[in-house]
Amino acid sequence: MKASPTQVRVEILRKLDCYQPTVSQSPSPEAWQCSPRDGRPFWAERLQSHFRDNCYHYPVVLDPDGSPWQEANRYLLSRLADISPISHRTLESIAGDLAHFRQWQLDDDIDFLNVPGRPRARPTYRYCAFLHDLVGFKTIKASTAKRRMSTVQNFYRWLEQDGVHFSHPLWVESDTRLSFKDAKGLQHQKQVKSTDLTRSFRITRQSHDFSEYLEDGGKLRPLPKEEQIEVDPILWTT
Numbered sequence: 001m002k003a004s005p006t007q008v009r010v011e012i013l014r015k016l017d018c019y020q021p022t023v024s025q026s027p028s029p030e031a032w033q034c035s036p037r038d039g040r041p042f043w044a045e046r047l048q049s050h051f052r053d054n055c056y057h058y059p060v061v062l063d064p065d066g067s068p069w070q071e072a073n074r075y076l077l078s079r080l081a082d083i084s085p086i087s088h089r090t091l092e093s094i095a096g097d098l099a100h101f102r103q104w105q106l107d108d109d110i111d112f113l114n115v116p117g118r119p120r121a122r123p124t125y126r127y128c129a130f131l132h133d134l135v136g137f138k139t140i141k142a143s144t145a146k147r148r149m150s151t152v153q154n155f156y157r158w159l160e161q162d163g164v165h166f167s168h169p170l171w172v173e174s175d176t177r178l179s180f181k182d183a184k185g186l187q188h189q190k191q192v193k194s195t196d197l198t199r200s201f202r203i204t205r206q207s208h209d210f211s212e213y214l215e216d217g218g219k220l221r222p223l224p225k226e227e228q229i230e231v232d233p234i235l236w237t238t
Contacts, residue, residue, distance in 0.1 A: 013059075018055070021042050061095050075159075097147065100148060108130075113159075116168070146198055153170075171197045174193075175191055175192075
């Protein structure tokens with residue numbers, strides 16, 4: 001279905017070549033010259049800070065008028081410079097979360113760079129309350145809300161690293177330990193940053209006792225007699 005012109009949307013570029021502008025008099029042999037309609041011609045070189053020269057299925061966040069949302073797209077581009085390669089599906093998921101955040105800004109006429117003194121009036125807390133409303137109305141799951149909130153937090157962290165100064169804290173942050181099991185079932189702990197925003201989404205985790213189960217590409221267990229009869233009744237007629 002074609003996106004409404006009043007909606008923020010994500011467009012996927014089949015292939016993105018990563019370049020940076022330069023006015024160097026001796027550009028690299030791979031550089032190519034750009035001739036804008038107005039202004040001085042310049043050269044475009046490969047981005048030295050990126051580990052990949054191009055990216056396939058690259059997402060772009062567009063405002064309702066079709067113009068790119070500058071801050072979000074620069075953040076997405078910065079993710080290509082991560083030491084750990086990011087998959088295009090993960091990048092698309094991040095772009096989708098940012099598009100949702102952007103749509104909320106425009107619908108409620110909120111300046112995401114304006115952080116007032118009252119905590120509950122700050123954009124991060126207001127967006128968190130909006131996500132809680134969606135969870136309450138069962139529009140989205142708590143896990144989805146928590147993921148979107150985490151994406152927005154990482155976006156704001158990048159903005160601060162990029163030189164944007166916020167006069168008030170965007171959240172309350174603390175260190176916490178995350179427990180998880182590896183593929184062999186061994187317990188591990190990892191120290192991560194936690195905020196009062198993401199902690200507000202409580203996700204009920206199902207606990208199963210798999211002590212009598214076998215690992216074979218999934219959880220397997222011995223069938224009780226009743227279930228064995230259903231599977232092969234002839235076996236139990238003798």
